[in-house]
Amino acid sequence: MPKLLRANPTETWLIIVLLIISVSLSLSSDKFFTIANLFNLLNTSSTNLIFAVGLLVVLIAGGIDISFAVAASVVQYVAAVALVGIGGGDWLIGICLAAIAGIALGAVNAALIYYFRIISIVVTIATFNIFFGLLMFVTRGVSIYNLPEWWTHRTMLIEFQQANGNWNGLALPVGIMAICVIATWVLIRHTSIGRQLYAFGDNPEGARRLGINIAAMHFIAFGWLGLMAGIGGLVQVHYAQEVVPNALIGRELDVLAAVVLGGARLGGGRGTVLGCILGVLLVSVTQNGLNLLGISPYAFKMIIGAIILIAITLSNAPLGRMFVAPRERSGT
Structure with missing residues (x-):
C-alpha cells in the first residue's frame, strides 16, 4: 500500500484533500452529504469532466487550449440548426454531428500550430x-x-423519489x-498513440528522432x-434545455484549473485520467460547498485563479517551455 501511495502522490493527496473538504462541508451543512446533492454534483460535473479529459490529452502532448468552451458553443449551434433541418434526428445522429464539427x-487549431509554427496558447x-x-x-x-x-427530454439512468416528493437521480449525461x-x-494508457503522446510531450526532440509523426500528434491531441x-456541448444543452451562445464562456479556466490540479503538467509528458x-471533483465540491454555505461566487473565481497560479509555480517543467515555438519543439 505505501508503495502505491508513493507511485501516485498527486492522486493520493487529492483524495485526502477531497475527504477533508467533504467532511468539513458535511459538518457545516446538512444538505451536502445527501444522495440528492451527490447525484446533483455528478450531473452538473458531467460537461466539465468531458471537457477535462479532452484537455488532458492536449496537456500531455505539451500543448494548451483555451478555445474548447467556445468551440463547444459553436458545435451546439451547428448541431441545433442541422438537426432541425433534417427533422430532429436522435442521440446517435446528434453525437456524430457534434463529433465531426468538434474535430x-x-x-x-492543430493546423495553425503545426504548419504556421505558432505556439498553442497564442x-x-x-x-x-x-x-466567439x-x-x-x-x-x-x-x-x-x-x-x-x-x-431536451430528461433521460434518467437511476431515479428515486425524495422525502419531499421530488424526483432525483443520475441523468444520461453521466453515462455519456x-x-x-x-x-x-x-x-x-493502452494504445501506442497514447505512449507517443506522452513521449512527444515529455521530449519533442527525442520523439522526432524516434520517428514519431509530429503532425499526427498535434492533430490527434487537438482533434x-x-x-x-x-460531445460536452451536446450534453450541456441536454442539461440546460436550450442553446445559449455564451453559456459556456468561462468554463475553460475552471476546467484548466481542475486538470492541472489533477497532476497534468503545463509543459507536457505527465497526467492521468484518475x-x-x-x-x-475537487473543484466541483468546492463550488458546491461555497454555494451551500452562501459564500459569494467571486470567492470561487479567486480559488480557481490561485489553483492555476500554484499549479504553474509547482510545475516540474520550466515555465519557458510552455512558450517554445512548435518549430523548436518539433526540431525543424
Missing part, C-alpha cells in the same frame, strides 16, 4: 476570439429553445461522461479535445 474545429487565444465573434455575429446572440424532443472518460483512459468539446477526475 474540425480542433483540427483548425493560437487558441486567437481562435477563442474568432470562434463569428458565433455572435451569425446568431446575433439569440438563443435557441425549439430543440428536438430527444435532446463515463464513456468519454473510459475512451480517453484507453487512448492514453480529441475537439471531439470531447463537441487525477483529472479527482481534480474536477
